[in-house]
Amino acid sequence: MRRVVRMAGSGLVLAGLLGGVSACGSPFGGEHAVFGKPLGKQLQAASRASQEGLTARFTSRLDYGGTGTKATDVVAGTLDWDQDVARAERTVHVPEPLAESDASAIGGREGRRDVRQTYAVRGHGSVYVAADGAKGRTWVRFTPAEREKRGLNGDSDLNRLNGAVLPYGGTLAEVLPHAKPGKEPAHLPGGGRRYTATVSAAHAADVLPAALARPLRQAEHLGHAKGFTVTVTTDGKGRVVRMTADLAAQLDELHTQGLLSDVTTLRSELRLSRYGRWQREDFPGAHRLVTSTETVRTARGLRPGQCADTQLLGLGSRALFPVDCADPHDLWKFPSGTYERTLGTLDGLDALPLAACRAGLADAEPVNGAPDPKTLTVTRDGLRYAVVEKNGTNKNPDWRGTPPTKLPKNTELRVGGDASCLVTTAYEPLS
16 A cells, blocks of 8 residues: 655655645546545545655554553654655653563563664665664664564564554554545544544554564454454545544453453554655664674673673564663673582582572672672583592593583592673663
8 A cells, every 4th residue: 555756856845746736636626536535445545645745743652551550652753755764763651550571562671661762664674773872872774684584574563663554664554554434534624534444353463562463463363353443534635644543442352361451441543744844854874873683692692791781672682782881781791700619429510500600790890780690591601521539639630511420439520611691780771
């Protein structure tokens, strides 16, 4: 349904004029390009008329309500159909009463329930995620191929940012081509219209975060999902200016999946404004731009001494962004240092690498953020083992990478080496 218009020079002005003629019909009084269509095709025509505006501002929001609590997910930014790009800032607020799992599903993050993230999108291609640090902003680019390599395609929060109606996806606009008006629209002052339309269950997941969309898609395949009603308001040219939807019907299925159990109301809204006006763009350029391939790491891919913000990109452990340890972070990789022990039995050998990390953590000095010893994990086991005689000199022990299966009489086991360790740290925001 999406149509991208590309023009040069004065094309924006000319296309805006032509868009006006198209939406209002012929200058000699022909049928209106939206309201003159059969009722069942008017919302699809409204989608095209909106795209002919070439540029616009938008605000999209999801409101999760419950007893004495309200979580919000608000995205605001600019759209440019002419260049097929969008840029937006997403702000998620999740109040304390909601469970940690629900906070994560909505878009909040552990220990940080107020999250702000900036994105840029280029059509059906690359998605850019802003990473802010003490030295300024860096844009991390995820091409479709890079997203697929990291398992971030399909119902991932990055993949859903490529929209089908707006250049920026995941908004209520995604359901516009599938909305079916049940009756003639109400006429509004200024020539606009207000439609009430139904949307099938198959598209309920298009407007929700990936963690909520996946169970809804599964329910739709099983025939359990429910459709919903959307209200669409247009201006006199047939361009969409507001959409609202009550998604409470989706909560029944989400509750059965153990999600949003404290949420009793769920609403979505989209507002579009400033059609055809010049929008200040801050789209990522070559300066401070890095690719996900060269920058993003897994936990094992971090170097000892490096820190990472596990949620800076909003992608969890699959895509860690290494940061200066003086910047906010919640993951620190460090070397355990030399670990030496002499053992008389083989009991507890599996725990030795972690013991090396505990010993190293006791001597380490993190740059920023208090580490949590309970979260220690080992990413590289560099310990070596040698069987030696008790009370013997053994100046040249036979060191091996794996321990023996048994100890001969009058021998003991020497352990030496180091390990690479990961630990989560208390997140401390930039002042």
